[in-house]
Amino acid sequence: MENTQNKAEGLKMLKEKIKDIKVAMLTSVNADGSLHTRPMQTQEMKDDRILWFFTGKNSEKIAEIKNDSHVSLGYADPGSNTYVAVCGRASLVTDQAKIDELWSEILKAWFPEGKTDPNIALLKVSIDSAEYWDSPSSNMVQLFGMAKAMVTGEPYKPGPGEHGKINA
Template identity: 85%
Template structure:
């Protein structure tokens, strides 16, 4: 089933879908136009459609987004068959109050001096659009469907799931 959500409803749905998926694959554009993807831990998604990540001030991704702010985030939860693609614009934020708000001690692994580390900054992604796919079928039902497709030579057709676009 495909559907398109309005902004408020869509952002609420997106926030609910990614709340338990802590790691996103962030893709940015290198200066030569090639794509660069790396894992990032989502710190927070606000109701206003902004996603927040910690990053180093001098990281490659900061240089990349200064050149081209377009980014893509991929979220996947294979256990629940939920997949989300987010497109947006990234910017660097060095606001001390926001860093304090999002800080937790696990981040000391990357920022040994804590919240006051001179290399600490935030990456803010303002969401432009998102697309999601959910499959209500259990893994067993999916495997049976794939096996049937292999035996019959017919393409695999997953059961009715949910697919939608969220425009922001």
């Protein structure tokens, strides 16, 4: 089933779907046009269409987004059969107040000098659009369906799920 939400409902749904998925795969564009993907831990998403991540000022992704700010974020929770793709534009933010607000001590693993580390920055992703896929079937039901398809030679047809687009 495909579903298209209005903006407020869609953003609320997006926030709900990714709230327990802490790591996203961020894809940015290299100067030569090739894609570069890496894991990033989401720090925050409020109702303002903004996702926040900590990053180093000297990281490759910063050079990439200065060249082309388009990014894609992939969130996956196979345990609940929830998958989300987010498209947006990224920018570098060095606002100390925002860094202080989002800071947690575990980040010292990447920024040893803490909140005032000279390399610390935030990656701000302004969401343009998002899509999600949900399957209410359990993994066992899906495995049974795949096994049945293999035995019968018929293509696997997943049970009813939900697919929707969120326009921000």
